[in-house]
Amino acid sequence: MVYMDGHDRTASIADEARIEDYFALLKPRVMSLVVFTAFVGLIVAPQAIHPVLGFVAILCIAIGAGASGALNMWYDSDIDAVMSRTINRPIPSGRVPREEAFAFGMTLSAFSVITLGLATNWVAAGLLAFTIFFYAVVYTVWLKRSTPQNIVIGGAAGAFPPMIGWAAVTGTVSIDALILFMIIFLWTPPHFWALALYKKGDYEAAGIPMLPNVAGERVTQNQIVVYTVLLCATAFGPVLTGLAGMVYGLAAAVLGAGFAILAVRLRMAEGVEMKRRARVLFTYSLGYLFVLFVALLADSGLAFWLGAAQ
Amino acid sequence: MNMKDEKAMISHDIARKRQRRRSIAIGLSLAALVLLFYVITVVKLGPAVLVRAI
Known part of the structure; x- marks a missing residue:
């Protein structure tokens, strides 16, 4: 809108942006x-x-x-x-x-x-x-x-x-840093493919070649199982190198078992039930990574505390 | 002033308020950055800041 003084005071897009944006x-x-x-x-x-x-x-x-x-x-x-x-x-x-x-x-x-x-x-x-x-x-x-x-x-x-x-x-x-990298690297595919399974339509509409759209749901379910097995095995890496101890090892075993069960259950499902299980796996995977790293932190704190106590 | 102009005026006021908030945020960010570099310098130099060859 142009005012009598000649200035255009119409709010442009940039003027509408809030700090929150x-x-x-x-x-x-x-x-x-x-x-x-x-x-x-x-x-x-x-x-x-x-x-x-x-x-x-x-x-x-x-x-x-x-x-x-x-x-x-x-x-x-x-x-x-x-x-x-x-x-x-x-x-x-x-x-x-x-x-x-x-x-x-x-x-x-x-x-x-x-x-x-x-x-x-x-x-x-x-x-x-x-x-x-x-x-x-x-x-x-x-x-x-x-x-x-x-x-x-x-x-x-x-x-x-x-x-x-x-x-x-x-x-x-170091090798320990590389193991931490590998844990998240191998965690990412099952996490995002679970999302891609129940949001398949969205990715299809946007033209993004996610695995379920390109190779099909069955292939994606199989790949999720494969990456889950690799992830669960790699999660024991910090115990083998001595970076973590029993607290972390126990957490990796229990959390990994849960992840594997959900991945296999997803593999066996079809249709609406498959989407429901994919959603469950997606949510679980978020908690998995968080708790696994909390356990690593707890183990590190415990080792520090025991070392200080001696 | 008709309805359309009134709406544009209100929109202009909102835009100005938001622009002001953004300017304040940029100013505060720059101040925080200055403080951050000051603190980093002090921490990195540590007690050695007083040890100088005369």
């Missing part, structure tokens, strides 16, 4: 899992870090992860607009312009990497930069729309945070 661009729910797993990697590392620098490291990893989420929303705004799960995101709903989301993501990426490098070390900063690149470019731009194996390879982006936390403390990457 920019926060939503950071995918806070994904960020919470990233923060938690990075924190565990930082705590279980075999050295100590100054608490302030530890806090800064976690903050940088969280913001870096959020930045890659913003870049993902920038690129995927067209498909977000056709999926019920994502239609209310800031860009498809018209509250934040695409170019602002891109600028926001790039700025936060640069700041988080540089700050992490200055506060801790450049190995951790390099890993964070690679994680952002992997999620925003390799997964979002390249894999997501071209292959049903998108989340298998793309899952690596979500698996890096504990390794970055570890590197922030030690300045290096």
Whole structure:
């Protein structure tokens, strides 16, 4: 609307954006899992870090992860607009312009990497930069729309945070850090394929080649079982290397058994019951990863306490 | 002023309020960043900040 003084005072899209919309661009729910797993990697590392620098490291990893989420929303705004799960995101709903989301993501990426490098070390900063690149470019731009194996390879982006936390403390990457990476890496396919099974229609409408749409439900169910077995076996890795003890070992056994039972039950189901079981497995998988890492943390705390008591 | 103009005016007021909130948020973020770099510097230097070759 043009007023008599000649100024156009019509609110543009950018003027409608609330602070909460920019926060939503950071995918806070994904960020919470990233923060938690990075924190565990930082705590279980075999050295100590100054608490302030530890806090800064976690903050940088969280913001870096959020930045890659913003870049993902920038690129995927067209498909977000056709999926019920994502239609209310800031860009498809018209509250934040695409170019602002891109600028926001790039700025936060640069700041988080540089700050992490200055506060801790450049190995951790390099890993964070690679994680952002992997999620925003390799997964979002390249894999997501071209292959049903998108989340298998793309899952690596979500698996890096504990390794970055570890590197922030030690300045290096060890076999233990690699095992933590592998646990999340192998957890990602059954987690997302369970979601893809009961949200199949959404992905179909958006044209994303998720495994159930491309290879069928039966193949997906089989793959979920395979990855679940690999995950449950890898989850014992920290016990074998001595990173964790009995508390974690017991948790890995019980949680893994639950995961395997649900995966096999999903394999045996069809139709509506299959979708229900896929939803159950999806929810369980979230709790699985959280409790497994809590057990790792508890074991580390217990070892520290026992060591201090002697 | 007709109904349409009135609506545009209200929308303009809301937009201005939101823009102000965003400006405050950016200002606070920059202040937090300055504080963060100050704290990181102090922590990284530690007691050595007083140890200087004369």
